[in-house]
Amino acid sequence: MSGRGRAWGWVAALRAGGTTPWLSWPTDGTGEGEPLGPELPGAQQLALLRRLNLHAAAAGRTVPAAIADRVLGAGVSGRGRSELALVGADEPGEPGPPGPAGSTGASGQFGPRPVDPDALADDELLRVASALVADDVAVAAAVPDPEPSLVERVRSVRRPWVRSFVVVGMPWRADAVRADLTARGHRPGGRRPTAYLLADDLETVLVQAWTARCFDQGGATWRGFVRANAGAGNLPPRADVARMARSAAYKYGAERVRVVLDDSLLAAELGVPRLGAPPRLGAHAVDLVRRVGEPLGLLVPSEDRPRLLRETLGARLDGLGGPPPSLPPRWDGWLRTQAERTRHDLAAARYPVLGDLDQLLPRPLGPDHQGSVAPVDAEVLALALGLLLDPVTATARPHAKEEA
Incomplete structure (x- = not known):
């Protein structure tokens, strides 16, 4: 079974509103999926989307696909910060996603180690969420103020x-x-x-x-x-x-x-x-x-x-x-x-x-x-x-x- 295929299956489930933790995702081949992009999203983005799905479900709602895609494609705010790879997504000998400068990738010996998304601190998820909220606030910069009324x-x-x-x-x-x-x-x-x-x-x-x-x-x-x-x-x-x-x-x-x-x-x-x-x-x-x-x-x-x-x-x-x-x-x-x-x-x-x-x-x-x-x-x-x-x-x- 391909670790990459299992990871993409989990990504697809999260995009559809799933809340299953990564370490609980099926390992028998039933949870595999096709790639949805050239590279897997980072662990911070995946963890944030799962938390967002849980937040929406608690309110009786679902996360629209457009918002889910924004989260999966988001950057990470904070000087010197980089995306973290998903643990288990790259099996030994399997090429991993490119890492930061000086890194050989998720499966190499340099750079940040792959992580379990559910083990990430809230501060890490806030780095992604803050960048997304900042994008929304910045939209207001392009919208002119309404003309004041006569009153x-x-x-x-x-x-x-x-x-x-x-x-x-x-x-x-x-x-x-x-x-x-x-x-x-x-x-x-x-x-x-x-x-x-x-x-x-x-x-x-x-x-x-x-x-x-x-x-x-x-x-x-x-x-x-x-x-x-x-x-x-x-x-x-x-x-x-x-x-x-x-x-x-x-x-x-x-x-x-x-x-x-x-x-x-x-x-x-x-x-x-x-x-x-x-x-x-x-x-x-x-x-x-x-x-x-x-x-x-x-x-x-x-x-x-x-x-x-x-x-x-x-x-x-x-x-x-x-x-x-x-x-x-x-x-x-x-x-x-x-x-x-x-x-x-x-x-x-x-x-x-x-x-x-x-x-x-x-x-x-x-x-x-x-x-x-x-x-x-x-x-x-x-x-x-x-x-x-x-x-x-x-x-x-x-x-x-x-x-x-």
């Missing part, structure tokens, strides 16, 4: 009686607040504006700094992000509220900086019913955005990546991904020290405050507290599988909503 154009015109102001501070929140205010006719800007600096308890500020980074440039995991900054005893620039206040004071004048720790007070001061908010993304959702951003950076200009991610993936994942990440207990002392320093610096600078500076301090743990939260690969993969089964499209671009 939207009228609402976005800056009212002459609106006070001059700008919104600064936490980037992830500030972007959403500015967009919402602009849609209401409260466009930031004007002569000698008041600078409203958005802030919150320091742990929330750190989470939003990591979130903004994931949308802008990807990079470090949540734990890596915290470890790099806390280990060095510093706050990252996007989470250093005192530094952001000094920057605003230098640009607009210290007398025109307001620290905002109560959104309702700022909404009342600007004459709007409420402030806009960014999508609510849990730890697993933000990590998926981080992963998708890497391959997306190879498909679209870097300046377009944050907007595309917000308008497609961010909107689609709103409310998903579990609770937001939180700091491991080992950094509690560092967090409190940094929060107290921030509160002291802002109080010493005598900036007017909308709210209470004590809001900067870590929030007390509630009765439902279950320890620190961090992204889990299995949960991130589950979100990615949902996006493969129901891809993000350019037709769902959100626009700022106005209350009636």
